[in-house]
Amino acid sequence: MKKKPFVTKEQLEDIVKQYPTPFHLYDEKGIRENARKVKQAFSWNKGYKEYFAVKATPNPYILQILHEEGFGCDCSSFTELMMSEACGITGEEIMFSSNATPAKEFEYARELGAIINLDDITHIDFLEQHGGIPETISCRYNPGGVFKMSNGIMDNPGDAKYGLTTEQMFEAFRILKQKGAKHFGIHAFLASNTVTNEYYPALAKVLFELAVKLKEETGADIKFINLSGGVGIPYRPDQDPNDILAIGEGVRKVYEEILVPAGMGDVALCTEMGRFILGPYGGLITTAIHEKHTHKEYIGCDACAANLMRPAIYGAYHHITVMGKENEPCDHKYDVTGSLCENSDKFAIDRMLPKIDMGDLLFIHDAGAHGFAMGYNYNGKLRSAEILLQEDGSAKMIRRAETPEDLYATFDFSEFKFPFDRWYE
Template sequence: MKTPFVTKNQLEKITEQYPTPFHIYDEKGIREKARALNKAFSWNKGYKEFFAVKATPTPAILKILKEEACGADCASYVELLMADKCGFDGANIMFSSNDTPKEEFLLAKKLGATINLDAYEHIAFLSALTETDDFEFPKTMSLRYNPGGVFAMGTKIMDNPEDSKFGMTHEQLLDGILQLQKYGVQHFGIHSFLASNTVTNDYYPELARQLFEFALEIREKTGVTLDFINLSGGIGVNYRPEEVENDIAVIGDGVRRVYEATLTANGMGQVKIFTELGRFMLAPHGLLATRVLHRKKTYRTYIGVDASAVNLMRPAFYDAYHHITVLGKENETAREIVDVTGSLCENNDKFAKNRSLPVIEPGDLLVIHDTGAHGFSMGYQYNAKLRSAELLLKEDGQVRLIRRAEKPEDYFATIEGFDFE
């Protein structure tokens, strides 16, 4: 069973000022998670969490994480601007993009961000910018690694890196380091992302083992001792209540043991460890609050709510599970099988399908769990729906509006030749 960080009474009071639907985040939980992560990797002197901005691109959240010693991982021009405006300096910005326009590379270089190259071919692309846009290769760069094949760990994890559009091959990365040295790059890191949303304490240590062994090969074949190894994301959350959540202390210790056996034992005990844990850091600390509008019964029973896939795309896009709590009815034994739906003109606009829930009536308040990452950020405006507000439940129990809900005039603001008035 999942317990929301807000009660029915709290949320009813909040909705008097801020109508549903809205996303609400738990400041206390976010800070505790960041501190637990930093403690788990405190054995590594250069450790840094670069929070994946794409997961929750909300300045108030980013500023909390900055206060908790996190950096920012950016994937676009506007994410770079946001990180800069939130006070992250270049040393605390990782730029991990793909199919990247030149303007984004130029801005990353201007800000002093660490550029994490996704493609071997981008080396030639950047070289051309030195001729046309006065680009200078930075002294430190990172390369994204895709080992291909299948990443397997018994039956717990099996992803197919070879199907992924991200990263470069083993040989491309080795040659890339040699090529970048010719352009004056002196310090290097590698980055890899081999599996998504893993709910096991074993993923990071196994990923680390593979990357640490590759680091030894890089030193042998290029003469370069890496400055850092970025384990990226992939540590997931227990979206389903029967799943056991990851233990970051166990994960951090697992990486430490592999680090000491592989890197420290071979004279590379100074290599920094970086992470980019957007989902792990934020997902459990956000809820989507929505109110029931209608019941409908045809071949199934449908519970219609005022949120839709524009507020939370994951169930429609990935058929992803998000737990739902009917506030005030947590202990009711009477249950029914229902679909919980939004109002979009798409049949996949469903937050739950054939879900056993307490008997729900119009006016009930529901919270959809684990929406703190890849929730609001994946929103869109199909059916001319407007993006919802974002609220922050502060540590002192007060609620702060951190992004207002869109208004119709916002939707029309970018249209030329149309008089909204």
């Protein structure tokens, strides 16, 4: 399978005239189409709700687009709650899933009327003191052990800091009922970036069986079950993508096998996808500005790991298209690098690509989630702009690039005078 950018070279060249590289570019048309497909996949469940994982792409313009498509927000911090509120997303359209949570964050979540998803049994008393116990509340489940499937996809819940044990789930529900909770949710996240249609149905089976037992043994009213995220994307061109319609159908079968016979056919389902919703619909756009011929062949870009750190910290693969050379042979082997003082600052190692000339625009694929969001300022690098390719083909800046004034704004300017006039756009 050949990965194709969602933008043409001509479109990019026009955008670059107004917004210099590097920048993150998002495809509104693709985002909306994918959002509608996700809703279609779970349309059989009357109460279904997707809570977009804000941490994946924390931009209010993106949240607004998804809210227009019927999505809520999955928040995990004070500032994510703040962004959600700024977009008019409040109440039960927010799922607040946090861990080691400061008091003021629980208090803010309660003020907004968010659904709180507790990460630990000790948080019950803490929440009661800082915001109070709501009538509807959720608990995050961690079954321990290793979550392994026949296709080799696995994660290690037993080594994860998140969630309650099986025994604690039952105890927590009883305690919460005594403290006034009336409606309950169950949440679990057991594997990350799975590229298989079997993950959600397998997770659903675990949670549905637990839900039946919790209802039977505690009398709790299970209002919703949250399958969280974990549905991944094919970063490599030879990977087959997930089929969200097949995934939804797989979950439906398990729902009808386990919940319906138990008299729980009215339980709503939730998801909290980030990567699947946004990943393929964002790219990092950068310009080749240097070439180096030493022990290897290097291409130096004006973007670096500060703009997209996944390759540097995970060794993650991100496909690269040299714009305008999509049909040329990939007969040159390059390390594609940024300018950080770190040897791991490489977008690609020994990657076969067409010959790259200085000034070529590179489209780094699948940077729409956990791309800009994980950026940082090491080496004094300034975080780049975010641009939205709107449905009509026009480009809109949805976050400007940082300036030196932004970087140094927390210093006391009465003590230090920075030569900001030396900065050039």
